[in-house]
Amino acid sequence: MLHLLPKPRKVDWLDGSFDITPDMCIVIALGCGALARTGAKQLQTEIAAACGLTVDIRCGKARAGDISLAVKVAEPKQGYEFAINAEVVRIVGNDEAGLLHGVQTLRQIIRQCGWTLPALRITDAPDYPVRGFYHDQTRGRIGTLDWLKQLADACCFYKLNHLELYVEHTYLYRDLTELWATAVDPLTPEEIMALDDYCADRGVELVPSMSSFGHLLELLRTKTYAHLCETENSDAMPSNMYNRMAHLTIDPCNPASFELVAAMLDEYMALFRTDKFNICADETFDLGKGRNQGREEREMYMGFVRALCEHVVKLGRTPMFWGDIVLRFPEALRELPEGTICLNWGYSAEEREEPTRILARAGAKQYQCPGVCGW
Secondary structure, eight states: OOOOSSOOSEEEEEEEEEEOOTTOEEEEOTTOOHHHHHHHHHHHHHHHHHHSOOOEEEESOOOTTOEEEEEOOOSSTTOEEEEEOSSOEEEEESSHHHHHHHHHHHHHHHHHHTTEEEEEEEEEOOSSSOOEEEEESSSSSOOOHHHHHHHHHHHHHTTOOEEEEEESSOBOOTTOHHHHTTSSSOBOHHHHHHHHHHHHTTTOEEEEEEOOSSOOHHHHTSTTTGGGBSSTTGGGSOOOHHHHHHOOOBOTTSHHHHHHHHHHHHHHHTTOOSSEEEOOOOOOTTTTSSTTTTSOHHHHHHHHHHHHHHHHHHTTOEEEEEOTTGGGSGGGGGGSOTTOEEEEEEOSSSOOSHHHHHHHHTTOEEEEEEOOOOO
16 A cells, blocks of 8 residues: 555556666656756656666656656646556656656655556646645754755655745844844855755745744844834843743834834845745734834734735735734735735644634635644
């Protein structure tokens, strides 16, 4: 029995098998692009690890005994057809992404079966066009570039095509030395651009995610920016996990707050090729409890989020934000730029469907973002 993740839509078991041999080749059909070459190299590495063979990669027409990779444009997008028989292994993607997904299925089969692959036919396509993983590059251990590349490889292997990289104080902003001075190995611009290239080569969209409203502990406890904190005397607040999670919301009513966050956003965004940017804007626990006590939460929250989203749109990107706060006043979603993506998250073991219904009724374009309590 094979264990394939995610489970393909349809698997037909056939008689016979295909043997991996020293004289076989991985053949890329004419007209295929960069993702086909990525897939071929991945298969070459997989076969070497499982069978101890180094097989050649070629382009053109496959022969009997080869692994054939091809694209035939069709619907649904990201789908593929996959066949193993005694003569050949053939993967045909409906597009480049579909072909790469088919390669991951074959890698999983080789990893479980070794030299002899069972004859079968698979027809598969994802149920959701976007399937992602959200990585917190702030709390706990900070991933090195090599580790983050391994994470991108894992996303590719399990056919995830969206990886978000969240930072607070763990990116080396050029003019914010106070922010990252105490961070261990903050990511450099060169490292993020290298990771962006690495992800693109594997069909994974690397999306920037940045604290812009709440969760700004390390920024707002500095001498330079403490005056922009909703909570007064924030520079005296100790740096610990509790405070990082529960406090340090920026003052949205101070014009200097937007100027600072917009500059940070611009610098971080420029490192990524994606057309999306997640401003976060979640868990603004302190809003209206400090400098702005007595002001209406809805007006302050939506005013700042709307300004940030409009700024992202002006830069040619699609804004994303977490939906926990806007659930208190969902009608306000109409105030945001068209196409803004609301990230609907929940971490409990038995999430309710009501938040999804509320956002849907309000007209939100939403992504479902369940947590797995891996932290």
